[in-house]
Structures are given as C-alpha cells and as structure tokens.
Amino acid sequence: MDNMTADDLQKLGAKWMDRIKASEKRESQWMKDAAGAEAAYLCDDEADGQRPEYNILHSNVETIVPATYNSTPKPDIRPRHNNQDGAGKEVADLYERAIMAQIDDGRLDAEVEGVGQDGFMAGRGVIRVKFDADVEEQPAQMGMDPMTGEEVEIAPAQTLVTNERLIFENVSWRDYREGPAKRWTDVPWVAFRHTITQEEIERIRDDDMWTAQTRGEEFAEDDKDDETVWEVWDKATESVLFIIEADHKVIKHEDDPLGVEGFFPCTQPVQPITGTGKRTPVCPYRAYEVLARELDTITKRINAITKGLKVRGGIATGAEAIEDIADADDNTLVPIADLEGIAAVGGIDKAIMWWPIDKAITVLRELYVARDQTKASIYEITGISDIVRGASNNRETATAQQIKTQWGSLRIKHMQRLMERCVRGVFVISAEIMSRHFSPETLQQMAGMQLGPDALQMLQQPLNHYRIDVESDSTVRADLTQKRGEMAEFLQGTAQFFGTMAPLVQQTPTAAGPIAEMYAAFARQFSLGKQAEDAIDQLAEMAKEMAKQPQPNPEQEKMKAEFGLKQEELKLKAQEMQGKMQEIQGRAVLELENLKLTGQEKQANIELKAVDLQLKQRELGNSERQAEFDNAATVAELQIERVQKRAAAIGPT
Numbered sequence: 001m002d003n004m005t006a007d008d009l010q011k012l013g014a015k016w017m018d019r020i021k022a023s024e025k026r027e028s029q030w031m032k033d034a035a036g037a038e039a040a041y042l043c044d045d046e047a048d049g050q051r052p053e054y055n056i057l058h059s060n061v062e063t064i065v066p067a068t069y070n071s072t073p074k075p076d077i078r079p080r081h082n083n084q085d086g087a088g089k090e091v092a093d094l095y096e097r098a099i100m101a102q103i104d105d106g107r108l109d110a111e112v113e114g115v116g117q118d119g120f121m122a123g124r125g126v127i128r129v130k131f132d133a134d135v136e137e138q139p140a141q142m143g144m145d146p147m148t149g150e151e152v153e154i155a156p157a158q159t160l161v162t163n164e165r166l167i168f169e170n171v172s173w174r175d176y177r178e179g180p181a182k183r184w185t186d187v188p189w190v191a192f193r194h195t196i197t198q199e200e201i202e203r204i205r206d207d208d209m210w211t212a213q214t215r216g217e218e219f220a221e222d223d224k225d226d227e228t229v230w231e232v233w234d235k236a237t238e239s240v241l242f243i244i245e246a247d248h249k250v251i252k253h254e255d256d257p258l259g260v261e262g263f264f265p266c267t268q269p270v271q272p273i274t275g276t277g278k279r280t281p282v283c284p285y286r287a288y289e290v291l292a293r294e295l296d297t298i299t300k301r302i303n304a305i306t307k308g309l310k311v312r313g314g315i316a317t318g319a320e321a322i323e324d325i326a327d328a329d330d331n332t333l334v335p336i337a338d339l340e341g342i343a344a345v346g347g348i349d350k351a352i353m354w355w356p357i358d359k360a361i362t363v364l365r366e367l368y369v370a371r372d373q374t375k376a377s378i379y380e381i382t383g384i385s386d387i388v389r390g391a392s393n394n395r396e397t398a399t400a401q402q403i404k405t406q407w408g409s410l411r412i413k414h415m416q417r418l419m420e421r422c423v424r425g426v427f428v429i430s431a432e433i434m435s436r437h438f439s440p441e442t443l444q445q446m447a448g449m450q451l452g453p454d455a456l457q458m459l460q461q462p463l464n465h466y467r468i469d470v471e472s473d474s475t476v477r478a479d480l481t482q483k484r485g486e487m488a489e490f491l492q493g494t495a496q497f498f499g500t501m502a503p504l505v506q507q508t509p510t511a512a513g514p515i516a517e518m519y520a521a522f523a524r525q526f527s528l529g530k531q532a533e534d535a536i537d538q539l540a541e542m543a544k545e546m547a548k549q550p551q552p553n554p555e556q557e558k559m560k561a562e563f564g565l566k567q568e569e570l571k572l573k574a575q576e577m578q579g580k581m582q583e584i585q586g587r588a589v590l591e592l593e594n595l596k597l598t599g600q601e602k603q604a605n606i607e608l609k610a611v612d613l614q615l616k617q618r619e620l621g622n623s624e625r626q627a628e629f630d631n632a633a634t635v636a637e638l639q640i641e642r643v644q645k646r647a648a649a650i651g652p653t
Contacts, residue, residue: 127169
C-alpha cells in the first residue's frame with residue numbers, strides 16, 4: 001500500500017465504491033421497504049404523504065423490544081474443560097468484572113435497544129465495538145553529562161496510553177453494507193458510513209497517501225463541507241480503508257487495528273426474518289403490511305362515521321318554546337304559549353323529528369368487530385399474543401391463558417435468543433480487545449482485584465481456552481412471582497430427587513457420580529444463575545472423585561467390627577486377670593514378710609521369684625488369652641500353698 005501511486009489509490013477507492021454500490025443494488029428492495037417501515041414507525045408525513053391512522057407497527061415494535069431485552073446482561077466467562085481452579089479461574093473472573101465495569105453505566109443497554117428497534121422495525125440491527133484510549137506524547141528528558149558538562153538525553157521520548165476504554169455503537173441500518181455471502185462467517189467485507197467534518201478528515205487521514213492523491217490540487221476554504229466517508233473492513237487483506245464517497249479518495253489505510261478472532265468489529269447483525277443461504281434481510285413490516293393497511297382503512301371509516309354520529313333533529317315552525325326547554329337548566333319550568341296545540345299533536349315527542357342514527361351505530365359496531373379481527377390476524381402473524389401485551393380476558397380459564405402464554409413465549413424466546421447472541425458477540429469482542437490492548441494494571445483496576453503471578457502470565461494470552469457467554473436469561477428481567485414459583489418448584493424437586501436416590505447411594509456408593517450428573521441435568525432446566533450452576537458442577541465433580549476411591553467391603557467391615565469387639569473383651573479380661581495376679585502377689589509378699597525363715601525362706605523366695613518370672617513371661621507372651629492366665633494363676637496358688645505348708649511344718653524359729 002505504501003508503494004501505490006496516486007492512480008492506484010484512485011482505482012482502489014473506485015473499486016470499493018463500486019462494491020458498496022453493488023451491495024446497495026442487491027438490497028434495494030429491502031431498503032425501500034425498511035424506509036417505508038421507518039416512516040410508518042416515526043409517523044413521518046413526508047415519507048409517503050400520509051400518516052397511519054392506527055400505527056400498529058409502532059405498537060408492535062414497542063412491545064417486542066422490551067420483551068426481548070429489558071435488563072443489563074451479565075457475562076459468563078469460564079475456563080474450558082471444567083478447569084475451575086487456579087490462575088484460569090482468576091483470569092476469567094477478572095474479564096467478567098472488567099466487562100461489567102464497562103457496561104454498568106447503561107451505555108450498552110441503550111445501544112442494544114437500538115439494535116432491537118432497527119431489527120424488528122427495518123429488518124437489520126447492527127452493533128460494533130470500538131477501542132479508545134488517551135494518548136500522551138512525553139518528550140525526551142534531558143540532563144547534564146557530569147563528565148563532559150554537555151546536555152544529553154537521559155530518558156527517551158515515549159508514548160503513554162492511558163484510560164483504555166470500550167465504545168459500543170448502534171450502527172443504523174442505513175449506514176451498514178456487507179459483501180455477498182450465504183452465511184455470516186463467509187462475509188468478505190463490511191462497511192460503515194460516516195458523515196464527518198473536514199477537521200475530522202484532517203485528523204484521521206494518512207498525509208503521504210493524501211498528498212499523493214491531491215498533488216497539484218487546490219481547495220478553497222469556503223468549499224470544505226462535511227463529507228461522506230466509508231470505513232471498509234476487508235477480511236481478505238485484514239486491513240481497514242477510509243474512502244471519501246464523492247471523489248473516491250483513500251484518506252487512510254491501516255492493518256487490522258483490533259486483532260479480534262473474527263476480524264470484524266461488529267457482531268452478526270440481528271435479522272429476525274432470514275432465509276437459508278440468504279443474507280439479504282426482510283423487513284418484518286412487509287409480512288403484515290396488507291393487514292396494517294386494512295386496519296388503517298377500517299380506522300379511517302370508524303373516525304369518519306364517528307364524526308357524523310351526532311344527535312340532531314328538527315321542530316315545527318312556531319315551536320320555539322321546545323328549543324328553550326332543550327337549553328334550560330335543571331328544575332326549570334319554561335312557559336309554552338301553544339301548549340294545547342303541542343298536546344293535540346301527541347306531545348313534545350311528536351313535535352320533534354330526530355335525525356336517524358341507528359344504521360350508523362350498526363355499521364360502527366361491525367367496524368369495531370372487523371378491526372379487532374384484523375388486529376388478531378396481525379398478532380397471529382407477528383406472534384404477539386394478548387398475554388405478551390399484558391392483556392387478558394376474564395372469561396378465559398387459567399388453563400387457556402397458560403396455553404396462550406406458553407405458545408406465545410415460544411415465538412418471543414426465539415427473538416430473545418437473537419438478542420442474546422448479539423450480546424454474546426459483544427462480550428467476545430470486548431474480551432478479545434481487552435486481552436490485546438488493555439494493560440494489566442488497567443484491567444486489575446477496573447476489576448478491583450489483584451492477580452497472582454501465574455494469572456498475570458495468562459492474562460494477555462489468546463482467549464481460546466475460555467468459554468464466553470451470556471448468563472442465562474440475564475437480558476430479560478423475569479417476573480418475580482414466576483421466579484419464586486420456579487425456585488420453589490426446584491427446591492421441592494431437589495428434595496424429592498435426593499430422597500429417592502439416597503438409599504441407592506448407600507447401597508451402591510459408586511452410583512454417586514451418575515446420580516450427580518442426573519441432578520445437574522435436572523437443575524439445568526431452571527435458570528439458577530452462574531453461582532448456583534458452578535456449585536452444582538462442583539458437586540458433580542466431588543461425587544465423581546468420591547466414586548473413584550476404593551470402597552470398603554461390607555463383609556470385611558462386619559468381620560473387622562466383630563474382631564474389634566472380641567479384642568476389647570479379651571483386653572478387659574486380661575486387665576481383670578492382671579488385677580487378680582497383683583492381688584495374689586501381694587498376699588504372697590505379706591505371707592513371706594510374716595515368715596522368719598532361714599534356708600527354707602530363701603528357697604521360698606527363689607520359688608516366688610520363679611513364679612513372678614513365669615507370670616511376667618505369660619503376660620508378655622500373650623496377655624490376651626484367658627486360659628493361659630487361668631493356668632498361671634492356678635500354678636502360682638499351688639506353689640504358694642506348698643510354701644505355706646512348708647513354713648507351717650518348720651514353725652517359728
């Protein structure tokens with residue numbers, strides 16, 4: 001591009017303007033329909049010379065847009081592969097908070113509502129994301145060299161980028177063009193139209209390119225009016241061009257300034273009516289325009305008949321007193337000169353002839369019925385039931401209204417998904433711009449959190465390892481009564497589920513993992529929010545990990561318990577026998593102390609020591625066997641008896 005001549009640049013600008021004109025030609029019929037729908041929506045008299053008597057389009061758009069988007073969305077960013085721990089989770093939380101910091105001032109809401117209005121009125125709604133920042137040029141810092149005394153540069157000049165921010169912009173359907181394709185992923189280029197001043201052209205233009213194209217030309221200052229400039233994003237070359245529509249001059253060319261994965265700065269346009277393999281939108285108003293005109297005609301007839309529907313009549317000449325009676329106040333008597341004559345003709349009723357209005361009332365009643373039927377046909381086409389509009393019929397049963405709510409919500413939910421997809425695209429582009437252009441300090445300040453070293457290393461890596469979505473139903477504020485009913489139903493179902501599955505888990509612990517997965521599938525039927533969904537996922541993972549651990553054998557556990565009881569019994573008996581042995585030993589010691597023996601006493605001491613040694617050996621060998629303790633005790637008692645008999649036989653010395 002830098003080596004292109006002035007002729008090359010002129011040809012390039014002309015080529016792109018031809019492509020833009022070809023796009024307008026392909027979509028000319030839709031643009032005509034969209035312009036008519038916009039005029040009807042805005043009640044513009046200049047568009048087709050007449051204002052709708054019954055603006056059903058305005059009513060429908062103002063009903064659909066709030067029903068499809070009425071709440072600030074919340075981003076839901078999670079590491080892929082269910083890796084919810086560590087640095088990946090920190091980075092995901094930071095991006096969520098940073099995006100919320102950019103949208104919580106309502107700027108995104110206003111732009112997305114504009115997308116919905118363009119989509120459901122004209123047939124196409126577009127939103128784009130821009131990156132902006134404050135740039136400050138700092139000059140080089142100069143100082144004195146202590147060695148030479150000369151002024152030298154001690155710090156180089158640098159460019160500081162501060163206050164990084166995102167800008168969300170709803171692009172009017174009139175100012176958007178795209179290249180031919182059958183699906184959004186194949187669109188080769190998109191273009192945005194701007195009307196900008198000469199000062200803005202001076203600010204954004206490439207001086208070298210501009211000089212090459214305008215060499216030798218002079219411009220009068222008075223002739224510098226606002227210019228129409230097309231901003232073209234070419235996916236093939238991954239470049240952006242700014243072209244003046246009037247003279248096809250390329251005022252700027254730059255490589256991909258954002259670096260997002262899909263290249264384009266906008267999301268897939270919201271087009272409520274599309275055909276398979278076709279990108280040309282269809283104006284929704286076109287689907288029921290004939291019925292709308294019929295409704296308008298009926299309304300005009302109703303207004304005309306209503307204007308002529310007046311109570312009028314005539315009285316006979318000379319019956320001015322009757323006119324005075326018609327104008328009299330309450331409790332007022334008006335004198336009538338020819339009262340007898342009026343009475344002779346049958347009274348005042350006979351003296352007045354009323355203009356007939358019965359036929360007009362009958363026609364008016366039928367027109368109202370016809371208008372209601374036409375509106376019903378329009379609502380059937382658009383899917384806007386009376387339940388969606390907040391209307392109700394007290395003669396209908398609760399079941400009938402519930403059925404209408406369910407079927408009406410199916411059509412609305414499709415439109416809600418279109419808006420959610422649009423918002424999701426905005427979040428994806430926003431996160432990618434943040435990862436490539438925002439400094440870590442700015443992101444941490446916006447999110448109000450500090451990252452660890454591992455998370456900082458992951459912060460500016462590609463977002464391929466993250467799933468970026470919109471939190472379930474966050475774009476639509478649910479009815480609180482309905483929400484509470486759903487939550488009560490969820491809690492009741494949870495109690496029944498675990499009450500039924502608990503015996504199965506106790507009998508077969510390895511079933512905890514599959515049961516947790518079944519519960520997670522059950523819980524996904526309810527809009528619980530990200531925190532509850534994360535907790536349920538963690539519960540399922542914990543159940544899987546517990547199921548992987550080796551489970552004890554019930555028979556072995558039973559035998560182990562019985563063996564433990566027996567060991568406790570033997571230990572108690574051993575303690576009891578040890579107490580008895582200590583008691584026997586104590587008695588033997590007392591007996592020996594009472595004996596004053598000589599040689600026989602020494603023999604007795606030796607035998608007692610032998611007994612004591614045997615007892616200790618028995619105790620150390622196997623203190624848990626009762627039979628051996630019993631034998632040892634019996635032997636000890638016999639030996640003590642022999643000692644006592646010998647001592648008695650010897651007698652006192």
